[in-house]
Amino acid sequence: MRAELGYITRRERGAPARRTAEADAPVLHLGRGPGNEVGLPDLRVALIAAELSPDAGGMRLRATAPGDVRVNGKSTTNALVVSGDEIRIGPYKLTLDTPGAGYDAAIAIELVDPPGDDLARLRKTSRIGLERTRLGKRLPSWMLFLLLVVFGLAIPVGSFLGWGPQRADHAVPKPGWTRVADLSWTVGEISDAHKHFAADCGACHQRAFASVPDSACAACHTGLPGHAIGDAVRKAGLDNAGCGDCHTEHRGAQASILRDDRLCTDCHTGGDGRMAGSHLRAVTGFPDGHPPFRVTVVKDTTGPVLERVDLSGPTPPKNLATLKFPHDAHLKTGGVLSPKGLVKLDCASCHAPDAGRQGFMPTRFETDCGWCHTLKFDPKAPERTVPHGDPEAVHAYLRDAYARIALEGGDAEIAAGLPRLRVGQPVTEAERLELRAWVQQRVDAAVDLVFDPRRGCASCHIATRKGATVSIEPVIVLDSHLPKTRFDHGQHFTMGCGECHKAEQSTSSSDVLIPDLGTCVACHGAANATLKVPSDCTSCHGFHIHGTAPMTKIRQER
Amino acid sequence: MSAATAKPGAAAAGKRIPPGEIHQSFLAYRGFRFLKWGIWLCLATILAYALHRPLTAPNGGTWLGYTLGTIGAALILWLMWFGMRKRSYGRIGRLQGWLSAHVYLGLALIVVATLHTGFEFGLNIHTLAYALMMAVIASGAFGMIVYAAVPEQMTRNRHGATVSDLMAKIAALDGDMRQAALGLDDRQAGLVLAAMNQVAIGGSAWRQLSGTRPNCATRLALRRITAADAVPEQRAQAQRVLGLLGERLEYLDVISRDLRYKALMDIWLYLHVPLSFALLAALTAHVVAVFFYF
Structure with missing residues (x-):
């Protein structure tokens, strides 16, 4: 078959150019390969894309490779084509014209979809630079900014101002989402004691842009004592002191008290005159700068009059004691002789810890002394003892005891020499007088024994006998010789009593068995000590002293 | 020595560029002037912190804490102003100088802000502001390293071609x-x-x-x-x-x-800028919160 080929090229301007060629073969091959009768030189066309062969009524077009072959716009792989049909193979358009004389076919060939400018295409399809990706700066900036303004600022402020759901009762926490926003403002952990109302910021923070008022603290801490008495409050500048000067919050579970020594020493060094006229001594620190201990002792039992004495003065302090109690005699290593035999005593025999184990129960005759110091009054009646504490009661008891014996008899040894009373016969006046005389004689003998200045009451007490009566000096035992400090015995239980209290060497109850500062310093160091127990002023001393005007009152008095 | 080699900002400013400053990295601007400023600021801050003995553990609420916080907040606002400044060429000072100061004072902020916190951190807006600030600085530091190292590799890679x-x-x-x-x-x-x-x-x-x-x-x-x-x-x-x-x-x-x-060379800015604005919000919340619940 012989075909007339016309290759049409269009320029931007001017008429299309036409280059003609001829093909002659039984079957015409169409494709980009050089061996094809009809060359379609574009990479997008298959090497041999299709073939044309004569057929009844026209030509047979058969696609020979996978690819886009269309006849009059319809995709096909095998079609009968006639003059006037339009064949598309890839980017080429082939139009079948009426063949001239001597030709079986006339095909006009045009590249209608040229590959175009490679550089322009490359530029168009490239995506260069992060600014052309989905990344952005403006939108994320706004989103993050607004998010934090809403959650970090608007909600907590709104929550304070009472926007949104609120509950009147402070004890009931607000709804979760406002709490989360509220908590985002917290600057640190709230102290354990205040955690139970920590969800309610407004319990303490009552006004915006204002510090927590003392009244917020005083709402719970009512009547908290102050620190000084009378004019000393103003002199020390404490009338301007608020809770927040020494107390803090949001600084951890245990940290609601500022324990820096400077909070105390700023006044107690005395240099600035704030302690002028005070009996207080200057303290600049601990252990250096702490004065020797001063103990409180009884100076006069009438009153009584107490006195503060230097523990480390030239002579040891003496406590005017009205009870004779030599510790050494009771703590003999060999033990002491008692009604129960030889008994070895120790501190705990008399000093029992109190319920909180911070201090000790008072020693009492009935529980601590009486089992050994029995108050017998008649060797012939060793089971009978006089009551302790009241000389009048002792008299009454003795009279009653002997009168009963006289009346009832029975105690043969004591009652020997008494007139025998006859059963069924009334007591005669003579017998009654005889019995009374006997009772009086026995009572007098017992009183002599009990009120003897060397035995009986006077072995422990200062007793003055006037005839048949005796007066006992009142016993004054101080709760503490160091009332200005706190000492927790329970915290020191690992130590032996004797490490601080030299009781075994004490021969008199007027000895003050309080250890000096050096004993404490052996273990306790300054607040920043690393190799001793760090101790600040508040380890031993409290600020709020009972008996002083309440803090809130001080503030109001200004 | 042609004007074409100078930075565009400087050229636009129309000032004569002293010899020796051309091709000079922003890091070495004026003999490392702002590096020295940054170091002095850090040393002064560290010294003050070391000598400071507050009644509580060191924190943002002591006088030094407030001082460092004020310096830090002022620095943050000034550093963020750089974003505005770099868009308007030819004004106050040379852009290169601003960039140099931005980098060194931004790095000094690590010391100022960390000592402002007194190393007290928690799950709150305050620590969030700190964390955002550190993230902004870290992204900026990444940018600085990239700016210092990459252009040379870039030129070597392309052999002068575009x-x-x-x-x-x-x-x-x-x-x-x-x-x-x-x-x-x-x-x-x-x-x-x-x-x-x-x-x-x-x-x-x-x-x-x-x-x-x-x-x-x-x-x-x-x-x-x-x-x-x-x-x-x-x-x-x-x-x-x-x-x-x-x-x-x-x-x-x-x-x-x-x-x-x-x-x-560009990616860090996609973190640096949004995080800076997040920081601005968190910082505002932090300051308001602190004084609101004084």
Whole structure:
């Protein structure tokens, strides 16, 4: 078959150019390969894309490779084509014209979809630079900014101002989402004691842009004592002191008290005159700068009059004691002789810890002394003892005891020499007088024994006998010789009593068995000590002293 | 020494540039003036912190805490002002100087703000502001390192050519390849066509940052087309196509590396800027919160 080929090229301007060629073969091959009768030189066309062969009524077009072959716009792989049909193979358009004389076919060939400018295409399809990706700066900036303004600022402020759901009762926490926003403002952990109302910021923070008022603290801490008495409050500048000067919050579970020594020493060094006229001594620190201990002792039992004495003065302090109690005699290593035999005593025999184990129960005759110091009054009646504490009661008891014996008899040894009373016969006046005389004689003998200045009451007490009566000096035992400090015995239980209290060497109850500062310093160091127990002023001393005007009152008095 | 070598900001300012400052890195601006300022600020802060003995553990609420907080907040606002400043050339001072100060005083902020906190951190807006500030500084430090190290590698990679030059070369190669590949069989021609049609340059942020081109059709074509497979009369053509593909791949690699460098020089700013604004909000909340619940 012989075909007339016309290759049409269009320029931007001017008429299309036409280059003609001829093909002659039984079957015409169409494709980009050089061996094809009809060359379609574009990479997008298959090497041999299709073939044309004569057929009844026209030509047979058969696609020979996978690819886009269309006849009059319809995709096909095998079609009968006639003059006037339009064949598309890839980017080429082939139009079948009426063949001239001597030709079986006339095909006009045009590249209608040229590959175009490679550089322009490359530029168009490239995506260069992060600014052309989905990344952005403006939108994320706004989103993050607004998010934090809403959650970090608007909600907590709104929550304070009472926007949104609120509950009147402070004890009931607000709804979760406002709490989360509220908590985002917290600057640190709230102290354990205040955690139970920590969800309610407004319990303490009552006004915006204002510090927590003392009244917020005083709402719970009512009547908290102050620190000084009378004019000393103003002199020390404490009338301007608020809770927040020494107390803090949001600084951890245990940290609601500022324990820096400077909070105390700023006044107690005395240099600035704030302690002028005070009996207080200057303290600049601990252990250096702490004065020797001063103990409180009884100076006069009438009153009584107490006195503060230097523990480390030239002579040891003496406590005017009205009870004779030599510790050494009771703590003999060999033990002491008692009604129960030889008994070895120790501190705990008399000093029992109190319920909180911070201090000790008072020693009492009935529980601590009486089992050994029995108050017998008649060797012939060793089971009978006089009551302790009241000389009048002792008299009454003795009279009653002997009168009963006289009346009832029975105690043969004591009652020997008494007139025998006859059963069924009334007591005669003579017998009654005889019995009374006997009772009086026995009572007098017992009183002599009990009120003897060397035995009986006077072995422990200062007793003055006037005839048949005796007066006992009142016993004054101080709760503490160091009332200005706190000492927790329970915290020191690992130590032996004797490490601080030299009781075994004490021969008199007027000895003050309080250890000096050096004993404490052996273990306790300054607040920043690393190799001793760090101790600040508040380890031993409290600020709020009972008996002083309440803090809130001080503030109001200004 | 031509004006073209000077920084555009300086040129626009119309000032005479002293010799020796041309080509000078912003890091070394005026003999490391702002590095010295930053070091002095850090030393003063550390000294004050070491000598400070507050009644509580060190924190933002002591007098030193408030002082450092004020300095820190002022620095943050000033550092953020740089974003405005760099858009308006030719005003107060040279941009290079501003950048130098921005970098060194921004780094000094680490010390100022950390000592402001007194090392007290928690799950709250205050620590969030600190964390955001550190993230902003870290992204900025990354940017600084990239700015200092990458441009040289970039120049070395491109051998003085621009990406546009390289793309023109690829386009020229593509034109040659269209002709050279005509004689290849359909499978091989398809591979060549695919290589040319693939959008191989740039792409997603990750693609640009990693510099990778997964399923690169050019590489695939280079691997699949072998001259030995071709019929004898096509061998020479296949060989030529392979040569062209190889060259194409090389240019693509150079462009990918270049885009990667450029992306590295840009990406940190996509964190630096939004985080800065987040910091501005958190800082505002922090300051308001502190004084609101005084």
